[in-house]
Amino acid sequence: MRVLVIGGDGYCGWATALYLSNRGHDVAILDSLVRRHWDAQLQVNTLTPIAPIQQRLQRWHDLTGKTIDLFIGDICDYSFLINSLQQFKPDAIVHFGEQRSAPFSMIDREHAVLTQSNNVIGNLNILYAIKEELPDCHLVKLGTMGEYGTPNIDIEEGYITIEHNGRKDTLPYPKQPGSFYHLSKVHDSHNIQFACKVWGLRATDLNQGIVYGVLTEETGMDELLINRLDYDGVFGTALNRFCIQAAIGHPLTVYGAGGQTRGLLDIRDTVRCIEIAVNNPAEAGEFRVFNQFTELFSIADLAHKVKEAGAAIGLKVEINSIDNPRVELEEHYFNAKNTKLIDLGLQPHYLSDSLLDSLLNFATKYKGRVDANEILPKVKWK
Template identity: 60%
Template structure:
């Protein structure tokens, strides 16, 4: 199967490209390297050093004998997008190529607009290119469990059977996202569902939980195959960040009461879920949604688990929540579709000790503790302070 991985140089895009290549698929990576640029902008770096894309690809060829193609460009450019898809002729497109940080999208007006424009326009261009070139191409789009927010009812997989005034309909699950980033994914989902309904495209929307971990079977094979390990308050996912805090002897910072409950999954399950989605495509006209996570945890229970696993007297501090969100809430989300396709989950309790803490310890000398502190406040991103300079993000 020919698989185009958009955003294939990123935290999850790269391990996904490797995993798909390892099982025998023909892979091409597209990236504009925006993620590396955010590091420069924010003065942050991956805890684990990462090689440039070319060196990654060379290393993979050396250890596996397999070739991953690559193509540099920006999906916001419709001609580039069309030509890249036409040239490679994929059976499936895995689309990671979005600005993926909620805090980054909340820095200010310019970052909010950049995030929504980049994500929504890139996805629109991909939809048009698929429809124009070959509507049979299966689009696998990365969404987020954060799109749902924390409703007081059970979260289903993308669709909800709604009963109202004695009638019923199957409708897109109503969402209440918590940042302009999460909103961009909600916008994408609506656009993609429309394209499936109107043009007969086949799409899988993977609403992914919070990913933790840094190693997969493939990335371990050579240090130039490593993927990112972000621990900063803007791009670091909560679990990865807390693990680095623990090994640095820094208190684990919990936002608010830590009662926020989220679906989470191991990076090795991410890549496997995407393989499963590729190999079991949606049908023509189908907009299929999978909730891609394996376990639910509250943030404070994660902090306790890391504290226990780190075993060296790590402390936990509750700080004011920089976000606007419910700190205590009902949470129950369906996630059976990927298990039904055969996913064999990894569990956090095991991964923590066997992998995450040891990776963090090995690299802790690179950690910059100033990056742990949340620098973006949801309420302050727009406040009555008069006109400001609007930073432009390239």
């Protein structure tokens, strides 16, 4: 298939573009490179030295003989987007190209507006562009498990059947997101669902959990293909961040009680989930929702696992509970369904000692690049 990976210079997108290319798909990357710019503005950096995108793609070609086309530009620029689609003519668009940090969106009004305009307008442009140019193209859109919040009932995959005053209906599952970033994803989901209903588009919304790990078969092939790995208080995510903190001897930063429970998955499963969604397109008019995670952990569980794995390789790891900068429940019920991708063939890589061991060793290799001032969270929700 011809697959356009929007946001293909980022953490999930880069690994996915190489994986799909390696599996024989014709892949193109579209990216504005704005994430590199936001890193520079905030004076944060990935743990790993990522090469410029052109160099990455040249190296991929040299190693495998495979070509990945490149479109550099912003999806909020509609004519650029249309031109790219006219040239590449994808069968599927995988959309990772958003501002994806909750703390970034909570810095101030400007960052909230930037996040929502970048994400909501970009996604709406994609919907219009598909309708106008490629009505049969399948949109695979990255949402997040954070769209659901932490309801006191089980979380279904997208829809819930409710009986009310003697009548019954299957409705979109209620969303109670916890940041302006997560809200942008909810707005996206509503816009996609509406476009499927009125224009007959086909879309899959992947409510992804927190991704961990750095190596995939492809990104591990060569130093120039290395993926980004964020550890700072704005872009770093749980587990990846803990492993890097452990590597530099910084106490693990558990926010509050640490009972916050979340869905997580290995980056090797992210790329496979995307492949499954692409290979099994939604029907015309269908707005399909999959919960894309493989296991549930509390933040405190993750910290303990990193502490144990660290001890096994001789690292002395401390765990600190710090004031929670977010407004969120620190102890709560959380039980989310995740059967749809497994039914379509996902075989999860569960979190194992060997994965933690390799992530800790990887973090240790690059620890000289860590700026310890960027570890503690600086953005507060109020």
